[in-house]
Amino acid sequence: MLNRSTFQAMADQQLSLITASNRQSRYWVEQYHRQQSQVAGVWPGADVLPITAWLNRLFFACARNTDAPILLNANQSLSIWQQVLEQSDAADYLISVKATARKVQDAFQILNRWNVALTDVLPNTEDHEAFIRWAKDYQSRLNQMQAIDASQLPEWLTHYFSQLNQESADSEASLKSLLKLFDTELNSQLLLLGFHQMEPGLQQLFKALMQCGLTIREVINSGETKALFDQPSSEKNTRKQTRNPKVMALSCQSFEQELLHACDWSIRRLTANANAKLAIVVPDLEKRRYQVEALLKQQLHPELLSECEPEKTVYNISVGLPLTNFGMVRIALNLLELMAKPVELSKWAEILRSQCFKLEAKDNRFNVSDEFYWRLKQFAFELPAEGEETTSFESMTDRIQYLGSKFLDEQEAQVLAGAFTSMKELIGHANKEQSAEAWSQLFINWLKLWGWPGTSSLTSYQYQLRDQLLSLIKQLRQFNILGEQCHFKQAFSWLRSLLEGAVFQPKSKGEPIQVMGLYEAVGLEFDALWICCLSNEVLPEAANPNPFIPLSLARQHQLPGSGPERELEYANTLIDGLLATSDNVAVSYHKMDQDRELSPSPLILQRLSAHGFLPADIYNKSLSESIEQTELSWQSSTTIESSLWQLVPPEQEYFVDDYGQPYQESQLKSGNQFLTAQALCPMQGYLAHRVGLMEQEVAVNGMDPRTRGVYVHKVMQVIWQRLVKQSTLLGSTDDELKALINRAIIECADDRFSKDDLIAQLEKEKFSLLIFDLLQLEKKRQSFTVTACELEKNIVVNGLSIQSRIDRIDHVDDYGDVIIDYKTGQVNASKWYGDRIAEPQLPLYLMADHQHVSAICFAQLHHKKVSFSGVAKENGILPGVPSIEKAKTEISDWQSFIYYIESELETLTDEIKQGYAAVKPNEKQHACDYCPFDSVCRVAELNAGEFPDDSSTDVGDRGI
Ligand code: SF4
Incomplete structure (x- = not known):
């Protein structure tokens, strides 16, 4: 992809390669060395950097020449965002300040990188209003500190280089003075690689640098380069985009x-x-x-x-993998925690059982024997049986020393006592307020005293883990910038948030x-x-x-x-x-x-x-x-238990609370939708219709399903208000029917169906075909008359009044009424049977008038199939709709079906009235797949077994 002359320019120190990602930089450094080793015995290093590192280097080089602001890194910026949110009025309402702070930080950075002014954000919703407030507060804190964050860096650099350019008489002089000013930190040629959609902020910076005389080119997919911002002709682009693999x-x-x-x-x-x-x-x-x-x-x-x-x-x-997944890191955190407060016996047990510490004399010349560690392990295994109490450092070390007095010789006992004395001295410092830098040093010293990570011969893997943790502890110093002296709790929480965001990736x-x-x-x-x-x-x-x-x-x-x-x-x-x-x-x-x-x-x-x-x-x-067959035989695809990598869950206080506030009103708000959600998962029903949690707005490709559903219902209503009887349908020719459908489709289209919108036009064409197919199916039915369309009805179940809208009721001669519900997705009536009813909407309509209704069914208008799906009192009422006796259920007759529906609806409405909100998703219906509340109910943690197994509780009962 990069040719020999590019490598040569890199070797001549004339060209810097700037990549979009770290991986690309690593890769091209390797390639450079491989290529140079073939043409030279000795060669200089190449200037290859990922964009973030290159921007930082440029900034610090500028800072030597001018009064520069403080540049905050991502962690520092996030902790300011957290402070802003914690100190705002909304703090009490946010489920997770940290998660919201990350989202808000992301939004702020996107606006900066895309050069969108905060004033362009209109306070149309509460979220946007809050964002504007928070962003102003964040910016004023940055101004006070005279700081910028990484997303503001390109703009600051653009401003700096534009000024330099204006001050210079001509571009040649400008370039010369620039290169002199920056020495090796800026080359006259830059080559960009991997930037497919460059942010406007970066584009401006590169334009400013080009105005200063720098040559900037970019690598295109063919491996060739072109001047940045040059548009290759589309034909050339297509032809050269790939290497034709x-x-x-x-x-x-x-x-x-x-x-x-x-x-x-x-x-x-x-x-x-x-x-x-x-x-x-x-x-x-x-x-x-x-x-x-x-x-x-x-x-x-x-x-x-x-x-x-x-x-x-x-x-x-x-x-x-997340760094905190590794035992060595977890033990380090446990060790740090016991510096400032008594910890649970189970945590002590985990530390003492591990091989991640080593007690030795100050001069490292003598340590405690291996046999003692075995005794200590035995002791640790017995600790959890003593209960869930917490124990301070002092009382636990007294117990360990007592154990030592039985098994250690005098010299070893002195080593043990010496190590604990040094630790106690250090604990004295942990009670004071101090700077983040001081905490960082204290944490490192504390781990050293414990001899963490224990063994002297670390594998490369362990070595990298140790280095990464120590470097993160050192990064605590970054928080000095917040100018606070803080207690252990704050410093430890900063450290935790650094660790939580860190992943371990072996080299x-x-x-x-x-x-x-x-x-x-x-x-x-x-x-x-x-x-x-x-x-x-x-x-x-x-x-x-x-x-x-x-x-x-x-x-x-x-x-x-x-x-x-x-x-x-x-x-x-x-x-x-x-x-x-x-x-x-x-x-x-x-x-x-x-x-x-x-x-x-x-x-x-x-x-x-x-x-x-x-x-x-x-x-x-x-x-x-x-693919040609090979002699290799496929192994079975069973996966290996991932538990090898999992953390031992921390001890947590645990209680089951499946019930929220009882529902005391007589009218069920959001009627059917509440029932449907409750049937899928009590927690989903409660969160959506009692707590009022709303799904985050997501853009969808094409028309959103709700708009589509409403539209099709309207069209069907218009068609049947005109046809009324099956006999009219039978008497119409195909052309007349098509004309009727098209008229209804045009009549019902509103603003969302503009003529220029291709997707809307395609939707209309699709539905005109599907509706035509459905009408052909309706022709094959027993003779019927449509008696109601979109009928509003109040249905009372178990004392709860539920406002409903029935799509259509037909009267079928000799049989009675049929209730029809249109669906534009795929449906299956078997969802009504089983341990727990799903999709209870149609069964609810049956309750509206079960004396006269002889069938309930969906009319499915889906591109895969246009059909009726439901259940009837007798066979033959509707094509494809079996009688209850023939349906795949154990319910034997129509009356039993009505009793069954009654009792299922009673169960659901009882649950709603009692405020039942257990995390019990209906797995057969894949309830969680389409539910937006997984971050609130934490079902994933539950499934991963992160909550204790309580035999008195069903799996899934965790409540709210
Ligand atoms: S994600 Fe699953 S368990 Fe959680 S509320 Fe939704 S359906 Fe229930």
């Missing part, structure tokens, strides 16, 4: 199967060429990290299955297989690349706007995550970038994700076809056509 495409049944194929593909390539550089790209790698590692180990390193921290593998996974040792996320491979080069999971759900990604920035503003400025068009454009660039990384590319997707059917990403197919790589039906090839 060989592409193999594969569809698999499951993600496991995809990854197993990718492993075998890697083995075959490595067998053919041991020096091959391969990459497996897994979108959502962070979420799938454990699963991916388990499968890779199973396939590529079965000999390492029992090792938690394998050191020698042929693969490297780019996503690290890559040049492993031949690199496993990366979707965005990391771009800008690198491989002998072969496999991209997994390219389904319709992955590319383009769903828009994910920041809730503190008004959507209209985000769209106006094309901010990240603001809308489908931006995501589409980004996805196209991404695919081109990925295809440019290798001459051999395999793409795959899995057809099933649990019980959801997936299809290949239309975008990748279109992109590949556009470049002439493969026919559009490539995914339909069978496995044997796409």
